Amino acid sequence: MLWHVIKRVAFYLLVIGIVFISIFPFYYAIITSFKSGTALFEINYWPRTFSLANYTQVLTTGSFPRNLANSLLIASVVVAISLVLAVTASFALSRVRFAGRSLLLFTILAVSMFPQIAVLSGLFELVRFFGIFNTPFALIFSYMIFTLPFTVWILTTFMRDLPIEIEEAAIVDGASPWVIITKVFLPLMWPALVTTGLLAFIAAWNEFLFALTFTSSNNTRTVPVAIALLSGATQYEIPWGNIMAASVIVTVPLVVLVLIFQRKIISGLTAGGVKG
């Protein structure tokens, strides 16, 4: 009986440990973001002072609002284009038997695991050639390399699991594949599209290497690059309060979205094995 109690207690200690380690850094970033002036350099475990100074400074001075708009625009457009291209492609990959299909699927999976640095110099040349260096188009274009294969892969696994019967009637009626996609599959695919779109959005929102390389001015940067390069009045003065405020601003919407859609996200993640 005692042994049973000890096991129970140990289990719940483990559970509390997991929850604590998972959320403490974010909690600490939030309480830091509400500190200002010298309070920033006192170590507190609980919120003591409350000041919105960091938030007003981040949102009113500098280019952070612009960076937020850039990230929002780029991630949305990237998701929209990838989903449109992926829906038709994954129909072909999941519902039609043709020679070379598994090779194609494997190639797509390989591209989704691609090291971005391996294409960086070639992409840089291409971006300059197209004249889109330091514009949002450079990022919309280059982000296709990871959002597209990933959306195709997840939508393919989703469509493959749908029963053949749903198509049969449409085929017998002589519906063209395009009609089958738009009238039969699309209405069934909303949950999968939301999940995939959300995961692709997060990936594009968080991307750093391309954003760092293909933009060069404060006004064209995306949020991750802006946060990484946020500097203070002098080189040696790191504005921790501002950085934490900016971090909280970009993270809260993501965390809220993820918690709302957590079941869908978990199923999408396990289907696709997306970058963490």
Added chain:
Amino acid sequence: MAIAETVDDAEQSAGSDLFRQRIRSAWLFLTPMLVVLAIVAGWPLLRSIYFSFTNASLTNINAAQWIGFENYLSITTLKSGRVIYDGLLVDPLWWKSVWNTVRFSVVSVISETIIGMMVALVLNAEFRGRGIVRAAILVPWAIPTIVSAKMWAWMLNDQFGIINDILLNLGLISQKIAWTANPDTAMLAVLMVDIWKTTPFMALLILAGLQMIPGDIYEAAKIDGVHPVKVFFRVTLPLVRPALMVAIIFRMLDALRIFDLIYVLTANNAQTKTMSVFARENLFDFDKFAYGSAASTMLFLILTVITVVYIIVGKVNFEGGR
């Protein structure tokens, strides 16, 4: 494309006709996606490899001239008879970054697998508050890497960081540690953040594998009085292995190309410089565009070899992950 063009539907029966029409439209549907991937992935990859055999410089990419393997290895014999080796393959800084990357990847993936397995086993048990735990572990995953790097950089700050404060209060350290700047602890700091950030992904993939194991196997083991540890190693682990193998290769490939976390957390620290950081630094900061391309080509090669060996040796079945 070839298939679509060779379709000759003039003399086909109705059923086969439909079948061919389906194949043709399949290729039509695939074409836009394939074209985009070819432009954004295929072509740049080929160009990057090409640049590694040229003397291209950042300011004048177009004037690149073919110089063969010089960027990888060039052997010059001086008049005195001394032979000088130069290039990536004899660059100690490159091999140092290869070693850093491999060490980082192996340690982080092994730690993530073990901790992820623990978390997955916890989440696979029935208990009150399971939903809260599952939601909580999604938080590190949802936080952008750059943000988590900054959050941890602040917590690991030598003067005002809470980690030093906690460790001092617990008496585990006697003086404050400059975690990210100190050569001895920089790698530890990077590992800590990476494990924190990516274990949830591992845990969720393993959990998906665990949930596919039928419950009656455990029932049978329980009735037979098999020790839980034995059940884990004899039943759970073999059955979850396919999912685990897929999760490990995904994480491994991700770890081997790590860039952002290290760029932000321990910038310019030689102890944590990885292959990606080395390549980008040469490409854009040192104006050694061709040399950087050689490094990124090598990285690609190393990753490909590791993946192929892993898939063959580990008999990975990508269908097993679902």
